[in-house]
Amino acid sequence: MTLVAAEGIAVRQGRLRVLQDVTLHIRPGEIVTIVGPNGSGKSTLLRALIGAVPLAAGRVMRRPGLRIGYVPQKLHIDPTLPITVRRFLDLPHPVEDTHACAALEEAGASGLEGRQMAALSGGQFQRVLLARAILPEPDLLILDEPTQGLDQPGASAFYRRLEAIRDRLGCAVLMVSHDLHVVMSASDRVICLNGHICCEGTPAVVSAAPAWRELFGTGTQGALALYRHRHDHTDHAAHHHSPLSEGA
Amino acid sequence: MLDDFLMRAALGALGVALASGILGCFVVWRRMAYFGDATAHASILGVALSLGLGLPPVSGILATAGATALLVWLLAERGIGADAVLGVIAHGALGLGLFAAAILPGPRISLEAWLFGDILTVGRGDLLMIWAGAGLVAGLVRWHWGLLLTSTLSPDLARAAGMDPRRGSLLLSLLLAVVVAAAIRIVGALLVIALLIIPAAAARGLACTPEGMAWGFLRGSARGRHWAGWGWPCSRMPRWGPPLSRWPSVSLPL
Numbered sequence: 001m002t003l004v005a006a007e008g009i010a011v012r013q014g015r016l017r018v019l020q021d022v023t024l025h026i027r028p029g030e031i032v033t034i035v036g037p038n039g040s041g042k043s044t045l046l047r048a049l050i051g052a053v054p055l056a057a058g059r060v061m062r063r064p065g066l067r068i069g070y071v072p073q074k075l076h077i078d079p080t081l082p083i084t085v086r087r088f089l090d091l092p093h094p095v096e097d098t099h100a101c102a103a104l105e106e107a108g109a110s111g112l113e114g115r116q117m118a119a120l121s122g123g124q125f126q127r128v129l130l131a132r133a134i135l136p137e138p139d140l141l142i143l144d145e146p147t148q149g150l151d152q153p154g155a156s157a158f159y160r161r162l163e164a165i166r167d168r169l170g171c172a173v174l175m176v177s178h179d180l181h182v183v184m185s186a187s188d189r190v191i192c193l194n195g196h197i198c199c200e201g202t203p204a205v206v207s208a209a210p211a212w213r214e215l216f217g218t219g220t221q222g223a224l225a226l227y228r229h230r231h232d233h234t235d236h237a238a239h240h241h242s243p244l245s246e247g248a
Numbered sequence: 249m250l251d252d253f254l255m256r257a258a259l260g261a262l263g264v265a266l267a268s269g270i271l272g273c274f275v276v277w278r279r280m281a282y283f284g285d286a287t288a289h290a291s292i293l294g295v296a297l298s299l300g301l302g303l304p305p306v307s308g309i310l311a312t313a314g315a316t317a318l319l320v321w322l323l324a325e326r327g328i329g330a331d332a333v334l335g336v337i338a339h340g341a342l343g344l345g346l347f348a349a350a351i352l353p354g355p356r357i358s359l360e361a362w363l364f365g366d367i368l369t370v371g372r373g374d375l376l377m378i379w380a381g382a383g384l385v386a387g388l389v390r391w392h393w394g395l396l397l398t399s400t401l402s403p404d405l406a407r408a409a410g411m412d413p414r415r416g417s418l419l420l421s422l423l424l425a426v427v428v429a430a431a432i433r434i435v436g437a438l439l440v441i442a443l444l445i446i447p448a449a450a451a452r453g454l455a456c457t458p459e460g461m462a463w464g465f466l467r468g469s470a471r472g473r474h475w476a477g478w479g480w481p482c483s484r485m486p487r488w489g490p491p492l493s494r495w496p497s498v499s500l501p502l
Contacts, residue, residue, distance in 0.1 A: 052407040070408030077401060080452050081277045087457045092398040092409040116456065142408070 002027055003066055003140045003172055004049055009058030011044050018044045020196050022058070026140060031166060031173045033183045036193035037215060042176040043073050043144050045193065049174070050142065066140060069133030069171070071126070073144035077117050085120070086113040089132050099135060106168075107131035108161055122149035126158070134165055141165070143175040155179055159186055180216060250375070253368055260370040260378050264431045264443065267382035269451075270389050271427050272444035273462040274420050276452070277400050281445055282331060283320050283421065286338035288428045288440040290316035292345030295362050295432075300352035305362075306377055306429055313425035316341060321421040325414060342437075365436030374433050381430030385423050389462075392419060397458055 004026045011019040019041040026032060034042050047053045049060055050070055062068075077083065089100045104110050109127035112120065120128060126146055133141060146162070147155035159182050166173050177183050183190055183203065190206040192198040198211035206212050250256055275284050291309040298308025316337065323333060349357050361369070370378075389396060392415075399406040399413030406413040431440050448461065455461035 047404060047407075050404065050408045052404045068408045068410075070405060072402055072404050075402050075405075078277050078279070080449070081400070081458060082452065082455050082461055083401075083458055084456055087459075088401075091401065092394045092406065092411060136409075 001063060002061075003063050004174075005061045006045075006049060007058050007061070009048055009060060010056040011041070011048055011053055012056045013044075017195065019048065020057075022193075022197055024191060024197070024200075026172050026174055028139065028172055029166070029170055030188040031163075031186060032175075032189045032191060033187040034174070034176045034191045034193050035178070035180065035183055035216075036198075040194040042193055046070075046142050046144050046174070046176060063139070067136050067138040069136060069138035069141045071129045071133050071141075071143040071146050073148070073176075075125075075129065079118060083117050084113065085109070085115050085117060085128050088117055088128065089135060091132065093136075095135050100131075103131040103135045104128070106134065106161070106165060108157070123154055126150065130158075130161075130165075134169065137169055138171050141169075141171050141173045141175075143173070145176050145178065147177070147179060156182065250372055253370075256370045256372070256375055257367045260375055260434050261367060263375070263378040263382040264427075264434045265447070267378075267385040267427050267430055268440070268443045269447045270462050271385055271420070271423055272446075272448035273451070273458070274389075274396065274400060275424070275441075275444045276448040277458075278417075278420070280420070280424070281441060282334040282338060283317075283324075284424055284428075284441045284444050286320055286334050286341060287313050287317045287421075287424045288432075288437045289338050289345065290341035291428050291432055291437050292359075292362060293341055293348055294345075296345055296348035296352055296357060299357055300348070309429040309432060310425060312341075312345075313428045314422060317421040317425045318418075321418055324417065361436070362432060363436045363438050365432065365434050365439060367434050370433055378430045378434070381426045384426055385430075388419060388423060392416065396420065 002025045006022055006024050009019060009022050010017065022041075022045060024032075034045065036042050044053060048055060050068060051060065085104070086097075086100060089095060089103065095103075100113070101110070104112060104127075107127045107130040109124060109131055112124060112128060115124075117125070117128070126149070130143075130146065133143075141162075143162075147158050150158060159179075162173060162175075163186065165171075184207060185203070187203055189201065190203050191200045192206055192209070192212055192215060194211075194215060198215065199206050199209035201209075250259075275281060290312045294308035294310070294312030295305050296308075297312070298305050301308075320334065320337060346359070349359055360366075395406065395411050395413075395416045396419070398409065398411060399416035403413035406416070427444070428437070428440050431443060435443050451461045451464065455464060
């Protein structure tokens with residue numbers, strides 16, 4: 001059964017059409033990645049799915065009782081608001097210490113409980129956000145550029161962790177990512193967005209689509225095309241056995 | 249006990265400090281200082297109108313401050329809660345209030361007492377108002393603490409958890425009007441915002457958690473009871489004696 005479905009949604013900000021006619025369905029257990037250039041409405045789409053932006057058209061349907069774990073793109077904590085990592089994990093509902101500890105461990109942020117959120121580094125902050133998101137054992141994990149500010153080894157470690165979490169919880173993962181190489185190997189489905197859905201499908205299908213080449217093929221001056229070429233001709237089975245290890 | 253005007257003043261100040269200390273934290277965290285100013289200034293118009301109509305001032309204050317809070321909340325929800333708009337509302341409301349006070353028939357209103365407060369003239373009725381307001385603020389904030397704190401940190405996090413962050417901001421806006429109505433006899437319309445901001449800002453340096461900042465004063469007395477989880481120990485806190493270990497955003501104004 002579909003966890004979240006968007007049907008023909010459109011979002012406007014003032015006169016600007018940010019999204020138009022977007023239809024997508026997220027099924028249990030799958031990893032779906034949204035890619036697209038800056039300003040293509042990726043974050044807006046995620047926020048529309050959690051109900052945080054008003055829709056100009058279409059509708060979003062969530063399975064009743066759906067638990068969502070959300071990792072926002074930006075979380076600015078006002079310096080006047082003191083909050084420790086442990087207390088942050090209690091939002092919105094208090095959790096037991098053992099659960100909080102386990103979630104931090106799983107997200108790779110053990111030992112940070114007593115630290116102030118404002119004093120964390122970018123990578124630690126992202127991991128704490130992930131820990132908070134997985135605490136309610138969500139059916140759907142929504143992550144908005146979760147690896148921003150991480151270097152490449154950090155990013156691939158993050159994705160490996162994410163996959164382990166997906167395997168344990170059996171939750172679906174919907175994320176926005178700029179790490180195209182990881183996207184290609186780690187996702188079940190890729191959605192290429194630029195105000196509307198340009199193309200969509202398995203990584204192999206999307207990387208062969210003309211719309212994809214148009215968006216990502218030219219700007220990188222062949223580097224990506226070279227990569228894709230390699231990807232197309234290597235053994236796919238190998239990638240599936242070690243999906244995230246080819247980060248570097 | 250309540251026959252002594254000093255005692256009434258002390259009790260009134262305590263009640264106002266309780267309400268403004270708790271709500272002041274949210275005013276600081278959400279950067280609502282200008283919101284608070286607009287709400288407080290509008291109360292002068294309420295005073296003038298209610299005295300002109302022969303009603304108790306509290307009703308006028310609650311009406312105009314509440315209406316302003318609602319207006320400001322609506323503007324903010326539509327993304328036009330800019331400083332300039334709030335400035336127009338805050339000072340426009342004050343000007344309108346002074347104007348109404350000047351032209352209304354009847355005995356002239358002593359504006360100074362309403363603008364700057366007069367703690368020594370607090371009566372039993374005022375005390376009742378103040379403590380009812382303080383109880384309302386403390387109770388509602390405690391009750392909706394999870395929603396208020398989550399939506400203060402990030403409205404999207406609240407959304408994803410199935411909460412409605414607009415309810416949180418509406419509640420805070422209306423509670424601001426309650427605090428203004430409760431505090432106006434003590435500190436006056438112009439200084440309410442100071443009582444909201446200064447204690448919270450002072451408590452910031454002593455607290456490590458939001459609860460510590462807003463409710464620290466209750467921690468000592470509530471330890472071991474059902475509120476125990478509210479006072480997270482703070483490793484950086486100096487452990488010297490009771491006065492500082494009960495970091496009170498609430499008792500500082502006293």
